[in-house]
Amino acid sequence: MTAPTALTASSASLAPLNLQAAIVDLDGTMVDTIGDFVVALGLTLGELGLPAVERAFVERTVGKGSEHLLRCTLAHVGGDAALYDAAWAAYQRHYLVINGQHSAVYPGVVEGLQQLRAAGLRLACLTNKPTAFARPLLAAKGLDGYFEVVFGGDAFARKKPDPLPLLETCRALGTAPAATLMVGDSRNDAEAAHAAGCPVVLVSYGYNHGEPIRDVPAQACVDRLDELLRSS
Numbered sequence: 001m002t003a004p005t006a007l008t009a010s011s012a013s014l015a016p017l018n019l020q021a022a023i024v025d026l027d028g029t030m031v032d033t034i035g036d037f038v039v040a041l042g043l044t045l046g047e048l049g050l051p052a053v054e055r056a057f058v059e060r061t062v063g064k065g066s067e068h069l070l071r072c073t074l075a076h077v078g079g080d081a082a083l084y085d086a087a088w089a090a091y092q093r094h095y096l097v098i099n100g101q102h103s104a105v106y107p108g109v110v111e112g113l114q115q116l117r118a119a120g121l122r123l124a125c126l127t128n129k130p131t132a133f134a135r136p137l138l139a140a141k142g143l144d145g146y147f148e149v150v151f152g153g154d155a156f157a158r159k160k161p162d163p164l165p166l167l168e169t170c171r172a173l174g175t176a177p178a179a180t181l182m183v184g185d186s187r188n189d190a191e192a193a194h195a196a197g198c199p200v201v202l203v204s205y206g207y208n209h210g211e212p213i214r215d216v217p218a219q220a221c222v223d224r225l226d227e228l229l230r231s232s
Helices: 034-047 055-061 066-076 081-098 109-118 131-140 164-173 187-196
Strands: 021-024 122-126 149-151 180-184 200-203 220-222
Touching: 021 164, 034 055, 034 066, 034 081, 055 066, 066 081, 081 131, 109 122, 122 164, 131 149, 149 164, 164 180, 164 187, 180 187, 187 200
Parallel strands: 021 122, 021 180, 122 149, 180 200, 200 220
Antiparallel strands: none
16 A cells, blocks of 8 residues: 655645545646647538637536537527537538647646645546547647556446445455545535545646536645645
């Protein structure tokens, strides 16, 4: 078993938790992917003869899975709900082509992941993004090598904020939820973590549906991933 690691995150100490692993969200936590969403949605809507959506709408809407994003987008532009199947097929096709081309890794992410690994924590990536989008994005950004397991939003029967994905990821890592930190950027991540019994730290810069992230209950909120863990 990994020895307990001395951790500090913002004003809250995680040291008493004796963490053994961390589950890290993808969109809004490690990679700023709004540009990818905007471009893929624009191509999809254009193919269907519908108007494009603005970046601010996408930023407020992402986080609950691509299916949810697409349904909300169709409603937002006045598209018929019956167009969903055609839109979903077009969206997947376009997203796979542009995946990662209009996105960037946030400052401090690589350093933060390196620190977590150096501290002996096992790492998993858990996202509501479809697995077929998540794995190529991690590879394109050079982040895939940090994670033992990667689970997308289609890996389990339910998505975050349901606790099931976190519980199944803990099972895959072989760690107890209480010893597995959830690192995310939204209320979805926090609610899933609370329900699963995982401690949670949130980043301040991600996508939280237009709500102030510091209003969401969590062990701490950090401005960079490399502020999460400091060995004492």
